[in-house]
Amino acid sequence: MKRIAVYCGASSGNNDIYKQAAVRLADWLVDNNLDLVYGGGGVGLMGILAQEVLDKKGLVYGIMPQELVDRGAAYDGLTDLQVVPNMSIRKQQMLELSDGCIALPGGPGTLEEIIEAFSWARLGDNVNPCVLYNVDGYFNPLKLMFDDMTNKGFLTSDDRNKLFFSDSLDDIYDFMNNYIPPIIRQYSK
């Protein structure tokens, strides 16, 4: 693994544990010689994450749609900022540039990005592992939803096991390093 795409809140949440987790994840990236690929924003957990990686002399690649750049959302001073026409191209580009995706706590944007990456993995359009960094159980309701989906026959157990929830960065590293993409989804009538 060389580069990791991180999805996270453009807000910081109302508890310092989320900011601390963003800093921990940034340190983990640099300690493991992994570059950061992210949305390019300077606010919320996004800004904290990028700032910490840069402070530790890591490399940060931001990818941002023109409309957000025009609104002044970009972090100034990234290793590289790629400006793309829209959000769809940004998400595709983030996957292409990286070898794995991790979601920190965040809002609808974060959720949409990591779930899309997982859905694309099942379609054969994303070979990268998808992980939810489950800081203080933030993603527990989502984990329950995925387990329920599996129990109720909307997701196979094999595919369920391709989406990893953990609050341990060591376990996350092992999962990502040993990941084998799902068998491409087939459809029966």
Ligand code: AMP
């Ligand atoms: P949310 O989780 O709803 O706060 O949205 C965060 C996600 O949406 C990030 O991973 C970004 O890709 C995108 N996003 C939303 N707002 C911004 C922003 N101000 N700057 C950059 N990206 C943003």
